[in-house]
Structures are given as C-alpha cells and as structure tokens.
Amino acid sequence: MFCVFFFGLKCYFRITLAISKTSTVSSVTKSLQQQLFQALVVQTIIPLILIYIPVAILFTFPMIAVDIGFASSFIAMTIAVFTAIDPLPNMFIIKNYRKAVFGFFAAICCNKRFFRAQSTKDSKSGRDANVPTL
Numbered sequence: 001m002f003c004v005f006f007f008g009l010k011c012y013f014r015i016t017l018a019i020s021k022t023s024t025v026s027s028v029t030k031s032l033q034q035q036l037f038q039a040l041v042v043q044t045i046i047p048l049i050l051i052y053i054p055v056a057i058l059f060t061f062p063m064i065a066v067d068i069g070f071a072s073s074f075i076a077m078t079i080a081v082f083t084a085i086d087p088l089p090n091m092f093i094i095k096n097y098r099k100a101v102f103g104f105f106a107a108i109c110c111n112k113r114f115f116r117a118q119s120t121k122d123s124k125s126g127r128d129a130n131v132p133t134l
Contacts (some may be wrong), residue, residue: 093103
C-alpha cells in the first residue's frame with residue numbers, strides 16, 4: 001500500500017506540474033484530466049476497502065486467536081461485489097459518461113426514446129425522413 005500511495009502522489013504532482021507549465025492546455029483538457037485522476041483515486045480506494053482490508057482481517061485475526069467465522073461470509077460477499085462496483089466511479093465522476101448514463105436511465109424511466117430523431121431530406125423523394133442519431 002505504501003507503493004500505491006507513494007507513486008499515486010508522485011503521479012499527481014508530475015501531472016499537475018506538467019499541466020501548469022503548458023500554457024496551451026484548454027480548460028476542457030484540464031477538467032477531463034482532473035476527472036480522470038479523481039476516478040483513478042476512487043478506483044484505488046474501492047479495492048482497498050472491499051478486498052485488501054477484508055482479506056487482511058481474514059488472515060490476521062486467526063493468527064491472534066480471534067474467531068471471525070461470522071465475518072468470513074461477509075468478506076466473501078465484499079470480494080464478489082467488487083467487480084460490480086469497480087466501474088461505477090468512471091460512470092459517475094467523468095462528466096460525459098455521467099450525462100450518457102443519466103440520459104439513458106431517464107429515457108428508460110420516462111419511456112422516451114434514447115435516440116433523438118433528426119429531420120433530414122430523403123434524396124430520392126425529397127421528403128423529410130427521421131433518422132435516429134445519438
């Protein structure tokens with residue numbers, strides 16, 4: 001865990017320094033870089049909480065003669081849930097993904113089409129044709 005925190009902080013400071021030195025970086029790029037870093041931090045914390053700490057407890061407590069029979073099923077559940085929870089930070093922290101996910105669920109809940117109809121001219125008949133676009 002020391003390596004994870006050490007190199008994570010080193011990466012953060014180098015990225016921050018590189019972006020501050022570059023004057024041609026747009027605000028959109030800076031915002032995206034910040035969102036990606038936040039998602040990476042959260043994706044580092046999730047396995048720490050759901051895998052490393054529970055497994056450390058599972059191995060350590062029997063060595064000090066503490067019975068954790070009841071907690072072993074909970075630990076197995078946290079390890080299984082990890083794969084479902086791990087991609088969620090990307091979906092909710094990164095702005096473009098968040099908009100797409102909320103738009104998709106809003107379309108499902110409100111019974112609307114996820115695709116918007118764009119009016120275009122049909123080349124053969126000259127009439128408007130509805131073409132679904134994202």
